[in-house]
Every structure is written in C-alpha cells, then in structure tokens.
Amino acid sequence: MIRSLVWFRKGLRLHDNPALLDAARDAARLYPLFIVDPWFVNPERVGVNRMRFLLESLGEIDGNLRRLGSRLIVLQGRPQEVLERVLSRWQIGRLCFERDTEPYARRRDEAIRSMAERVGVRVISPTAHTLYDPDELIELGRGKVPTTYGAFGRLAAKLGEPDAPVASPSHLPPPGELDADYGIPTLAELGYPDPECPSRGIIPPGGEGEGLRRLHVYLSDRQRSAGFAKPDTDPTAFDPPSTTALGAHLKFGCLSARTFYAEVQKVYREVGEHTEPPMSLIGQILWREFFYTVGYATPNYDRIEGNPVCRQIPWDDNPEYLAAWSEARTGFPWIDAAMTQLRTEGWLHHLSRHAVACFLTRGDLWVSWEKGQAVFERLLLDQDWSLNASNWMWLSASAFFNAYYRVYSPISFAKKYDPEGRYVRRYLPKLARVPAEFIYEPWRAPLLVQKQAGCVVGRDYPDPIVDHEQAKACNLERMRLAYEQNAKGG
Ligand code: FAD
Numbered sequence: 001m002i003r004s005l006v007w008f009r010k011g012l013r014l015h016d017n018p019a020l021l022d023a024a025r026d027a028a029r030l031y032p033l034f035i036v037d038p039w040f041v042n043p044e045r046v047g048v049n050r051m052r053f054l055l056e057s058l059g060e061i062d063g064n065l066r067r068l069g070s071r072l073i074v075l076q077g078r079p080q081e082v083l084e085r086v087l088s089r090w091q092i093g094r095l096c097f098e099r100d101t102e103p104y105a106r107r108r109d110e111a112i113r114s115m116a117e118r119v120g121v122r123v124i125s126p127t128a129h130t131l132y133d134p135d136e137l138i139e140l141g142r143g144k145v146p147t148t149y150g151a152f153g154r155l156a157a158k159l160g161e162p163d164a165p166v167a168s169p170s171h172l173p174p175p176g177e178l179d180a181d182y183g184i185p186t187l188a189e190l191g192y193p194d195p196e197c198p199s200r201g202i203i204p205p206g207g208e209g210e211g212l213r214r215l216h217v218y219l220s221d222r223q224r225s226a227g228f229a230k231p232d233t234d235p236t237a238f239d240p241p242s243t244t245a246l247g248a249h250l251k252f253g254c255l256s257a258r259t260f261y262a263e264v265q266k267v268y269r270e271v272g273e274h275t276e277p278p279m280s281l282i283g284q285i286l287w288r289e290f291f292y293t294v295g296y297a298t299p300n301y302d303r304i305e306g307n308p309v310c311r312q313i314p315w316d317d318n319p320e321y322l323a324a325w326s327e328a329r330t331g332f333p334w335i336d337a338a339m340t341q342l343r344t345e346g347w348l349h350h351l352s353r354h355a356v357a358c359f360l361t362r363g364d365l366w367v368s369w370e371k372g373q374a375v376f377e378r379l380l381l382d383q384d385w386s387l388n389a390s391n392w393m394w395l396s397a398s399a400f401f402n403a404y405y406r407v408y409s410p411i412s413f414a415k416k417y418d419p420e421g422r423y424v425r426r427y428l429p430k431l432a433r434v435p436a437e438f439i440y441e442p443w444r445a446p447l448l449v450q451k452q453a454g455c456v457v458g459r460d461y462p463d464p465i466v467d468h469e470q471a472k473a474c475n476l477e478r479m480r481l482a483y484e485q486n487a488k489g490g
Contacts, residue, residue, distance in 0.1 A: 001028030002093040003176075005086070007079075008034045008072070009105070010129055011098035012057040013208035014064050016165035016256035018126040020172075023096035030173040031090055032065055034058055035083070036076040039104065041190050047378045048192045049346040050248070053206035057254050058184045060207030070172040073182040080111050087121050090176065096124045098253070101134055101296045102385045131162035131257050131289050134296040145297040147309060147400070149278055152290040165258045204245075211249030215263060218244045225267045226274035228281040235351035236414055236423035238341070244281075245347060247382025250288070260285055288387060295386025302389040303370055309399045313482040315361070315368035322367050324465050325360050326375045328428075331457070331464035332410040334440055335359050337427035344427075346381035351413075357395035358408045362479055364471045369396035397479065404479045407472050411440045430455050 006023035014020065024030050040046050046054075062072035075082050087095065095116050100109065113123050127133040137155055138145060146152040187193070204210045219225045233242035249255035264281045268274045277283030300306040304313075323329075328336040328343065338352040348356070353376075359365065360372045369392040376392070377383050393399035414423065421439030425432045431442060433453040438445035443457045443464060450456045457463055 001026065003027065003029040003031070003091055004094040004096065004173075005031040005033055005083075005090065005092045007083070007095065007097040008032065008058075008061060009097060009100060010251070011253035012054075012061050012206075013211070013254055013256060014061070014068075015168045015208060015212065016128060016259050017098070017168075018128050018166050019096040019098045019124065021166060021169060022124045022126065023094060024169055024172050027094070027173045029090070029176050030070060031073060031086070031092065031175045032061075032070055032172075033073050033075065033086070034061075035079045036074060036185060036190065037079055038077070043192060044378060046383075047346070048187065049379070050381050050383065051190065051192050052187055053248055053346075053381050054252065055184060055187065056206035057208070057252050060209055060254075062184060064208070065172065068169060068172040069174050071175065072184070073175065073178065074184050075182060076185070079108055080115060083112055084115055084119075087116060087119060092121055094122045094124065096126075098129055099125045099127045100129065101292060103301075128256065128258070129253055130292050131261055131285065132156060132159055132293075134293045137293050138297055145294055146290070147294060149287065149290050152293060153277060153286065156286065156289065162258055162261055165256055165262055206248065206252065206254060208249075208254040211246060211255030212259070214244070214246060214249070215255060215260060218246075219263055219267050222267050222271050225264065225281055226271040228284075229275050229279040230284060230350065231279060233349070233351075234417045235338075235349035235355070236418035237349070238423060238426060241347075241349060243284075243349060247347070247380075247384070251382045251384045257285055257288065288384075291386045291390035295389060302373065302385065304368070304398070310393055311398045311482065311486045313362075313396070313398060313479070313486075316366045318365065318367055321365040321465065322360075322371050322375075324462075325356070325365060325367070325372075329462050329465075330359070330410075331443070331462035332359070332440075332468070333421070333424045333428055333431055333442065333461075334414040335410050337424040340427040342376075342379050346379060348380075353391065354395055355408045355410065355413055357392060359410055361392075361396035362404055362475055363407045364410065364466050364468060364475070366471075366475055366478065369393060369398060372396075402483070404483070405476055407476070410468055415440055428461075430461055 004023040004027040006020050011017055011019060058072060058074065065071050075086070086092070109125065116123050136159065140158055141155050146155055204214055246255055246260070250257060250260065261282065274280060277286050294309065295301045298307065298309055304310050326339065328339040330336055335356055338348055338356050342348050357372055360367050361369050373388055373392045376388050380388070390400070394401045397404035420436045424439055431439065434442050434445065434455055435449065435453065438449065442450065442455060442461060447456070455461050
C-alpha cells in the first residue's frame with residue numbers, strides 16, 4: 001500500500017477535487033500538505049485581505065479533513081525544497097496536485113515534476129480549476145487560440161458539456177505520526193498586520209463551506225439566477241451585491257467552477273427559460289474560461305511588452321495620478337468610493353471595475369493598465385492572474401475591445417443606478433451630508449451648501465484631479481493616434 005501526498009495550492013476544497021481522490025485511492029497513508037511559499041507572502045503582491053481569506057480557507061480545509069480522519073499539514077518555504085525533503089522523509093510514492101496554468105505555477109510545477117520523477121515518485125496532476133483543459137481546447141482549434149468570446153464559445157461547444165464534478169470523499173487515510181505541530185500560521189506570523197477591519201463589508205469569509213453556501217443562497221432565487229444579465233446588475237448595490245461575489249472562492253478553488261456550472265444548469269432545468277452567454281450566469285463562468293485559455297496560450301500576457309494580443313499605447317508614467325487613484329483621492333466621489341470599497345473589502349462589482357479602470361487609463365488619467373493591474377493584484381480578494389490582465393487590457397482598449405471612444409463618465413454613470421448616492425455616502429462618509437444633487441460632483445455645490453454639509457471641496461475632500469471632459473477629449477485623440485500607429489504595425 002502506497003503513501004501519498006496531496007499538495008493543496010488552489011483547489012482548497014474537498015468537493016470536486018480529483019487530485020485528492022487520486023491521492024487517497026488505495027493509499028495506506030495520505031499527507032495533505034499546503035506550503036506557504038515566500039513568493040506569495042509579500043504584502044505588495046498579496047494584500048492583507050487576500051492573505052486572511054487564504055488562511056481562513058486553510059482553516060476550513062483542515063477542519064473538513066479532520067472530520068474524515070485526516071488533517072492539513074502546513075509547511076513554509078520554497079515548494080521545491082520543501083517537497084524534496086518531505087517526499088523522502090515520509091516515503092511518499094505518489095504526489096498529486098491540481099494543475100495550475102499560471103506562468104509562475106507552470107515553472108514551479110515543471111521543476112517539481114522532474115524532481116519527483118527523479119526520486120521515483122509518481123506525479124498525478126489533473127485539471128479541475130477550469131471547466132476545460134486549455135490544451136484540449138487549443139488542440140481542437142488546431143493550435144489557433146481563440147481571441148474573441150464568440151470564437152471561444154464555438155470551440156467550447158465542440159468539446160461539449162464540461163465534466164460533472166466528482167464526489168467528495170467520505171473518509172481518508174490518516175497521515176503518519178508527525179514530529180511537529182505543522183499548524184496554520186497567523187497573519188502576524190507571516191508578517192502581516194492584523195487588519196483593523198471594523199466590518200467585513202459584503203465579502204464572506206474564505207473556505208469551501210462559505211463558497212458553497214453562498215452559491216446556494218444566490219441560486220435559491222431561481223428567477224433572478226435564470227434571468228441574470230450582467231449589464232443590468234447594479235454596481236452600486238452593496239447590501240447585498242447584485243452579482244454572486246463568488247470570485248474569491250473561485251479564484252482559490254474553495255468553490256469548484258464545475259460545481260458552479262452544474263448548479264446553475266440545475267436551476268436552468270427547473271426554471272425553463274433563461275438568459276444566454278455572454279450575459280447569463282453560465283456566460284460569466286465562460287468569460288473566466290475564455291480568459292484562462294488566452295492567458296495560458298499567450299506569452300507575456302500580463303504586460304505590454306512582448307505581448308502579441310496587446311496594442312502598444314504610449315501611456316504616461318505619472319506616479320502622482322496613480323497614487324491619487326489608488327488612494328481614493330481623485331476628487332470624483334464615484335471613483336473614490338469604488339477605490340475605497342476595493343481597499344477595505346477587496347471586492348468591486350464588475351461595472352465599478354470598468355469605471356475605475358477606464359478612469360485610470362484611456363478615460364481620464366492616461367496611466368498604463370499595467371500599473372492598475374498591480375494595484376488590483378494587491379487589493380482584490382479574487383485577484384486572478386489571467387482574469388486581471390485580460391480585463392485590464394479590455395478596459396484600456398489594449399486588447400479584445402476597440403470602441404475606445406466609449407468612455408465611462410465618472411459623474412453620470414453611477415447616477416443612473418443610484419441617484420441618491422447611497423453607495424458614495426457609505427464608502428465616503430465625509431460626503432454623507434452632501435445633497436443628492438451634488439453627490440457626484442460636490443465641487444459644483446455653492447460654498448454655503450458645502451459648509452452646511454461639512455464637506456468643503458479643497459479642504460475636506462479633494463478638488464477633481466482633472467477636468468473630465470477635457471481629459472477625455474485629449475485622451476481620445478491620443479488613442480486615435482495610437483490605434484493608427486498600431487494599424488500600421490508601429
Ligand atoms: P459574477 O458576475 O457573479 O460572476 C461569477 C464568476 O464568473 C466570477 O466570480 C468570475 O469568476 C467569473 N467572471 C465574471 N465576469 C468575468 C469577467 N469579465 N472575466 C472573467 N471572469 C469573469 N475577476 C476575477 O475573478 N479576478 C480578477 O483579478 C479580476 N480582475 C478584473 C479587473 C478589471 C479591470 C475588470 C474590469 C474586471 C476584473 N475581473 C476579475 C472580472 C469581474 O469583474 C469579476 O470576476 C467579477 O466582478 C467578480 O464578481 P462576482 O464574483 O460577483 O461575479
């Protein structure tokens with residue numbers, strides 16, 4: 001009987017976890033391991049909220065494993081070194097981990113696979129983070145990578161329905177005697193300040209239980225789920241949000257994408273009529289799939305240079321604009337409220353992400369999408385390498401989308417959804433008493449009104465960082481020229 005090691009990285013769940021089942025099959029001993037990799041323990045790359053979400057998710061995995069007679073073992077260090085040590089110390093014959101297609105993970109996993117095979121350990125690495133295997137999709141397209149959602153959808157349709165989720169294990173072989181505690185570290189032990197977090201806002205804790213619970217609560221409103229149409233959801237809704245807010249659970253694999261897919265299909269069968277991709281709920285999970293596929297197949301996907309799908313646009317390097325945007329000091333309440341929500345809660349509705357990304361890049365500040373991507377990387381709970389890069393390229397009209405003349409107004413866009421400015425008042429309490437008429441442009445309020453509201457622009461709240469109409473006109477011209485250059489191949 002073999003000794004197996006299942007290495008958790010993403011895929012932080014017991015449901016629909018083929019790597020766990022592969023590891024447990026006929027094993028005398030099973031070592032479920034998570035390695036705290038110093039690459040990720042970096043507050044510049046992974047902000048405190050996401051690190052906390054990860055630790056909560058590990059806590060739940062540990063609890064769920066213990067209920068099945070097992071436990072999570074947590075070690076710290078470079079994965080290759082840690083694994084080399086424990087494969088021999090625990091006499092492991094089989095190493096299983098879910099496949100991860102991000103560039104860092106691919107380099108890491110290739111090195112680990114070679115090391116394990118060199119020492120005679122069999123490696124099994126099934127695909128379960130996405131609905132489809134990106135290699136299969138690309139092969140089906142004869143090596144041509146789909147660069148539009150439509151082309152991706154046609155390819156995926158040829159592959160048929162994704163595999164159904166696999167069953168959760170009902171019991172697991174125990175690990176052997178361990179020589180130390182190997183428990184989950186705290187935020188402080190990882191060098192993070194424990195965040196002063198008065199409220200968790202709209203974001204639930206990490207963990208598969210919460211991911212599954214939240215999915216079922218959202219889907220229990222059958223009509224809303226079947227009629228889900230992304231552009232009609234309200235970006236200013238926060239109690240509750242208008243979309244599932246399951247991004248972080250999907251990112252860490254606390255919730256399996258195949259489970260999401262299967263559960264939504266169940267609702268469709270029950271309700272009958274439903275919306276279709278790209279707007280529908282199934283359409284959302286297919287956006288994820290599409291961007292995973294292009295990201296997987298495109299070199300230098302998260303940067304401008306050497307990225308074949310990205311238009312070359314001469315963005316400005318403007319650290320002051322970037323800081324004002326990321327620290328919610330642009331003087332545009334809708335943008336600053338959204339950036340405050342991102343900083344404090346780690347989540348933003350898709351259209352709010354659109355608005356702030358457009359504002360930073362082609363709309364108002366003409367700062368490179370790479371800079372915005374890095375801020376999102378640090379602050380988003382659901383930060384996901386390929387989705388972040390794809391959407392930043394989209395919003396900056398650098399790839400996928402070319403209607404660059406469609407610019408989100410930082411004043412009138414949110415007003416449509418929230419004329420009273422509830423969202424702004426919630427995230428920018430300084431503006432709480434500004435009359436609704438001026439909530440999106442407080443600089444227009446007469447000084448007396450500003451004083452009565454306790455919010456004098458220039459003193460209590462910043463002046464607008466740019467004149468939106470002027471900035472937009474200037475940037476449209478720059479964009480037109482950049483497009484011309486790109487068309488000439490320059
Ligand atoms: P729902 O609308 O409930 O959708 C369910 C799931 O479908 C999402 O959780 C996500 O996994 C997937 N999905 C939905 N929209 C998209 C999309 N446009 N692209 C890819 N997948 C999608 N999403 C991330 O998960 N991680 C990121 O790092 C990320 N960065 C973004 C950066 C920018 C500039 C923009 C404009 C969007 C970004 N998105 C990212 C996409 C999208 O905004 C979020 O997935 C979504 O808002 C998360 O909220 P939700 O879970 O309520 O989504």
